[in-house]
Amino acid sequence: MHTFKKNVLSPFLCAAVSLWLGLLFLPAAAILAPAQVTFRDITAQAGIHFTHNNGAFGKKWLPETMGPGCAFIDYDNDGFPDILLVNGQDWPGHTKNGATTLKLYHNNHDGTFTDVTRKSGLGISLFGLGVAVGDYDNDGFDDIFITTVGQSHLFHNNGNGTFTDVTKSAGLWGPNEFSTGAAWVDYDRDGKLDLVVANYVQWSEQTDLYCTLDGSHKSYCTPESYKGTSARLWHNLGNGKFEDATQKAGLYDPTSKGLGVAILDYNNDGWPDILTDGPTSLSRTTRNRISSI
Ligand SMILES: [Ca+2]
Numbered sequence: 001m002h003t004f005k006k007n008v009l010s011p012f013l014c015a016a017v018s019l020w021l022g023l024l025f026l027p028a029a030a031i032l033a034p035a036q037v038t039f040r041d042i043t044a045q046a047g048i049h050f051t052h053n054n055g056a057f058g059k060k061w062l063p064e065t066m067g068p069g070c071a072f073i074d075y076d077n078d079g080f081p082d083i084l085l086v087n088g089q090d091w092p093g094h095t096k097n098g099a100t101t102l103k104l105y106h107n108n109h110d111g112t113f114t115d116v117t118r119k120s121g122l123g124i125s126l127f128g129l130g131v132a133v134g135d136y137d138n139d140g141f142d143d144i145f146i147t148t149v150g151q152s153h154l155f156h157n158n159g160n161g162t163f164t165d166v167t168k169s170a171g172l173w174g175p176n177e178f179s180t181g182a183a184w185v186d187y188d189r190d191g192k193l194d195l196v197v198a199n200y201v202q203w204s205e206q207t208d209l210y211c212t213l214d215g216s217h218k219s220y221c222t223p224e225s226y227k228g229t230s231a232r233l234w235h236n237l238g239n240g241k242f243e244d245a246t247q248k249a250g251l252y253d254p255t256s257k258g259l260g261v262a263i264l265d266y267n268n269d270g271w272p273d274i275l276t277d278g279p280t281s282l283s284r285t286t287r288n289r290i291s292s293i
């Protein structure tokens with residue numbers, strides 16, 4: 001049986017009675033009013049200056065309709081989250097905004113950030129759309145995967161404030177797709193993060209279609225106009241390399257028009273499942289069946 005000494009119990013009783021009396025005499029409106037949470041835009045004050053370049057120059061190419069991704073990543077493990085902003089670029093032959101790159105901002109611990117893009121090695125121009133942060137090689141430093149229109153890129157965190165593009169050596173070079181979202185997941189629970197990449201539709205500058213709303217001016221086509229592209233699953237082999245496990249894992253679906261990926265264990269069997277979603281189809285959940293093999 002639990003007992004309280006008198007000198008311990010008294011303060012609790014006093015606090016409880018005070019709280020009860022306080023509530024009793026509070027105006028009803030004060031009790032019922034929801035907590036007021038407000039936000040103030042401190043972007044410039046924090047030292048972040050970023051403008052997204054979607055490359056638009058008048059031809060209304062489909063990827064221009066996409067917003068870019070961003071991520072918090074504590075790339076230097078100092079306990080303060082840093083900020084990575086994904087950017088697009090001018091289309092080849094249609095220079096308009098000049099060179100635009102990914103941006104990495106270091107958290108200065110005082111509400112401000114410093115642009116460390118150049119010295120981090122991430123000052124790279126690509127038509128980026130999404131980002132997934134994960135420590136694929138288990139060295140304690142989070143790495144970065146950037147989805148793009150074209151060749152997506154994997155950047156290894158060197159642990160000294162710099163990153164190295166390891167796309168080729170990791171075996172991820174090759175697919176030239178309209179990649180949108182991505183997520184790291186250890187789908188086979190071998191302790192190594194694997195990578196899921198959502199792909200949108202089959203689009204290129206050469207296969208761009210003409211759509212119009214008013215019959216005389218070009219407009220952006222809706223995704224129904226284009227064929228889909230399967231998502232990809234990259235299995236982490238553990239030596240800095242990945243293999244394409246899309247077919248083997250039963251994820252191949254060329255009708256997919258994916259814009260995002262989410263990882264969940266929807267049936268609570270302890271195995272992570274994959275949810276992909278797009279604008280023209282219902283959400284598609286791929287059940288992880290490894291547990292029942
Ligand atoms: Ca940090």
Ligand SMILES: [Ca+2]
Pocket residue numbers: 134135136137138139140141142143157
């Ligand atoms: Ca790492």
Ligand SMILES: [Ca+2]
Pocket residue numbers: 185186187188189190191192193194236
């Ligand atoms: Ca794995």
